[in-house]
């Protein structure tokens with residue numbers, strides 16, 4: 001065993017020992033390589049362990065052995081972004097709750113975890129994000145929101161046929177959103193039955209990815225049914241403030257979420273970053289380190 005991997009293992013054992021302490025509620029391990037069973041033996045951390053993996057197959061294998069696992073997209077984000085994506089996914093699935101202390105271990109995609117981070121749910125992850133903001137309220141279906149965040153990350157990362165694209169996806173309060181918007185292009189979802197246009201269906205998510213080239217916004221009902229694509233959001237709220245450098249698309253998302261009860265995901269064409277707006281504010285911001293071209 002090389003010195004580096006020997007140290008990796010010592011680092012992991014030290015993390016497991018910290019995770020076993022009474023103050024820690026969960027140990028979020030963000031890696032596709034499960035911890036060797038011998039390292040988990042007699043560790044209190046074992047029952048607190050939640051894996052975040054990039055492959056559904058690995059997640060299924062872990063679940064089959066009664067371990068907890070969630071799937072995050074396989075993109076090359078920074079370590080902090082990987083922690084954010086995994087925490088959002090865990091929160092939206094109800095695996096963590098307000099006030100929980102989560103010890104997060106992460107690293108670069110495809111490498112051994114090299115970073116340990118402690119996060120208090122409800123505390124601040126960085127200057128402009130509180131994980132608390134990500135708790136969206138009971139009217140939202142967490143599976144729908146989680147699926148759409150993952151989809152937005154894919155759109156930001158992959159673009160369309162190698163070209164960067166941006167989009168807005170509103171979720172919830174559809175009656176008000178439809179009232180405060182107008183059709184800019186054809187609505188490709190018209191004519192399909194509700195069962196045929198729910199974002200919980202991977203085929204529909206693939207279609208949304210492709211239709212993201214259309215100008216305008218997608219309007220999604222709380223339960224995941226796609227009501228429209230290509231909507232121009234005409235709500236305007238002079239009071240909303242968006243960070244410098246963000247333009248009309250982000251301003252539209254801020255305004256529609258401040259004047260209705262919907263939330264809105266925005267993929268920036270310029271940077272590939274994904275931002276979640278609620279009540280006119282950005283409550284989650286996910287930046288990507290590398291874009292696929």
Ligand SMILES: Nc1ncnc2c1ncn2[C@@H]1O[C@H](COP(=O)(O)OP(=O)(O)OP(=O)(O)O)[C@@H](O)[C@H]1O
Nearest residue numbers: 166215216232233246247248249250252268269270
């Ligand atoms: N009110 C709106 N409703 C729906 N889409 C809009 C609205 N305003 C702008 N857009 C879309 O956003 C696109 C980009 O606008 P702009 O460059 O000003 O936005 P931005 O906030 O800087 O976002 P990006 O980072 O994606 O460039 C427009 O071409 C249009 O398709």
